[in-house]
Amino acid sequence: MQSDSPQQRKKPSIYAAPPAEILLLDTPSALEAHIGTARRAVTGRYLEAHAHVQGLVSSWIGVENRVEHRIKSLLPPDERLVPGALYAAIAFLSGAILARHRALPIRAILPPVLGVAAATHFLPKTSANVGDYLGGLEDHYAPEVARVHEVGKAHTRMTWDRLSEGVEGGRARVREGVLAAVERLQGATGLKVREALGVARSIEEKAEKVIEEKIADFEGVVEKTEKKAEEAAKDRVV
Structure with a gap:
């Protein structure tokens, strides 16, 4: 009788055989491919638009900063803008009212002339700074x-x-x-006319001094009132 070989005499394993590896290939359909392409295109366009908008915002912020810096450089710290600007605006409007029944050249020239003259008088440093800035622009461009x-x-x-x-x-x-x-x-x-004229002149000078003193006192009262109003406004804010 023929004996069995060692492989034939090997006992079967008590463990289950390992599962066979199955490789699944995910093949997208044509619709999925088109949807993916469209999604990537839309995402790219969105990113480009977002970058463009961010660039515009950054440019606008830069313009605002430059304008703010320029305005601060034109306004001297020792000159108040509010009263002088109001006086200049009133002079401009007064010129427009005075010239409304005049010829067209007068209506076009008188209001800005009065406004500029008032600004030069009430805001001399600011007007000088603005004039220098405009002169620089004119020289450059x-x-x-x-x-x-x-x-x-x-x-x-x-x-x-x-x-x-x-x-x-x-x-x-x-x-x-x-x-x-x-x-x-x-x-x-024989009349002392010259002496009389001298007395009249001295009286006129004294009157001018008194008027100047009264104006100075009135300006001081106005400044004190404005300071009190500002302090009261600050207290209300606090």
Whole structure:
């Protein structure tokens, strides 16, 4: 009798056989592929739009910061803006009211002239800073216009100096004529007209000093009232 081989005599394992590995391939359908492509395209467009909007916001914030810095540089710390700006606005509106029945050039020129004159008087440092800034812009972007502007200002300054000299000369001649007439009148009549004019002049100077003192006192009272109002407003806020 033929004996069994060792492999044939091997006993079966008491454990279950390990499961066979099954590899599943996830093959998307055509619809899923189209949906994925569309989703990726939309996501890319959204990211591009978001980056563009963020760039615009950053640019706008930069513009705001530059404008704020420029305005702060134009406003001197020792000059209050509120009263002077109100006076300039009132002068501008007054010019518009005065020129409303005049010719078109006068209606176009008078309000800004009065407004600029009032701003120059009540806000001299701010007006000077604004003028320098506008002059710098003019020199940078329109040098030819700036050159013509400078020539015009030079001619205007020369004309004003000549007018001032003429007015001063006229005043001097009038004063000399009046003094000569007073001397002749005093010599002919014996009246002390010159002394009387001197007394009147001294009285006028005293009256001017009193008026200036009253104006200064009134301004001091107004400043104190404004300070009290500001303190009261701060207390209310607190």
